[in-house]
Amino acid sequence: MFVRENSYRLAQRRSSEKGRTHINLDGQKRWPTYRTGARGIEIPGRAAYAQNDAYLELCNPGWDLQWRAGMGNLYVILPAAVLIWIWYEFAVHPLVFKTIIFFWPTMAYGSEDWPYLVFGWLLLFPLALASAFMIFAWFHCMGMRTCFFTYARGRIRFNRLTRKVYVLRPRYCGGNVVLDWERLAALFEPEGSSAGAKQTIKALALHHPPFDPTDPNAKGEDCIFVGPALPGPQEAAYLWEYIRQYMEVGPTTDHIPADASSTYKGIARYLQPDYTTYCGKPDSRQYGLEQKPGFMETSFHMMSQITCSWPAFPKEWQSDSGIGEPEDKPVQTGAVMTALVYRAQGKLSKADEIEFLQRWGTAEAVQEAMSREK
Secondary structure, three states: OOOOHHHHHHHHHHHHHHHHHOOHHHHHHOOEOOOOOOOOOOOOOOOEEEEEOEEEEEEOOOOOHHHHHHHHHHHHHHHHHHHHHHHHHHHHOOOOOHHHEOOOOOOOOOHHHHHHHHHHHHHHHHHHHHHHHHHHHHHHOOHHHHHOOOOOOOOEEEOOOOEEEEEEOOHHHHOEEEEEEEHHHHEEEOOOOHHHHHOOOOOOOEEEEEOOOOOOOOOOEEEEEEEOOOOHHHHHHHHHHHHHHHHHHHOEEEOOOOOOOOOOOOOOOOOOOOEEEEOOOOHHHHHHHOOOOOOOHHHHHHHHOOOOOOOOHHHOOOOOOOOOOOOOOOOOOOOHHHHHHHHOOOOOHHHHHHHHHHHHOOHHHHHHHOOOOO
């Protein structure tokens, strides 16, 4: 789901000023890469695809709400499509084919049947027009098209070695882009304080200013939305500090100490599984494990996901800095949830399984894996 990305891009296409207003750029403080307002750091659960010494890769917001697109199709698109079809039956089909359709059965249209045309054009046509607009608004303005026949999820990779941020998203949401880390500024309240803000997916936003501040076309200006949906600006500040500490300092310890204070800012080299998410299109069981949805939510989510594809970073970007991709090397890249899934499916080699258990397992599990022949 790319609802936030879609709405920002629609506003920006109208004008750069409307784009800035949409993310409340001038109505809040901007936090550059060398400053933060958070005393501590925190990464939300199910936010990271992978983390290692070269890069931290995070998701974009909306994955847990994507099921609403499938449900909306049932309660919004289906009734609207039925109204349009009924209008066609009584108003258009008789003029073109000289027959009237009563859903599927047809009857010959004669001159005495003119009340059907009057009914179709005077009463049904406004309803059909409104239904067509509702379908357009649902997919285009409300962004539900971002849930079908596009990327399954967004991927934002923060690379410490190249000092770049690599973003994968649909073309109509800005497309894939590479941004300079030092030029970014964090926004903790990109939804503003408008009346509709309560209905907006709250998330951390990173604004990239135009290359030339005096350029009327604002070339290079962009905004990316990072991590899952968040309760509010405080959580956005904690996530921003986590990203900032990772990029500026990097992993400082293998695991966070059990007695760490609330202001502890060390970055663990090995993330715990609860902070990671599967790097790929999960099956219904895996989605349910991560998001804890009900049966209906999972079913509607799968209806949406089945039409989507998984995005891959272009090889020419060399965004992995030689570490590898999470889909190919989940253990080496720190893609913990992906490694867990691969291990359950028997896709990990013995060497990778041992390495995985040495980092995230117990001594007994390591010993058991080493004693097996394969």
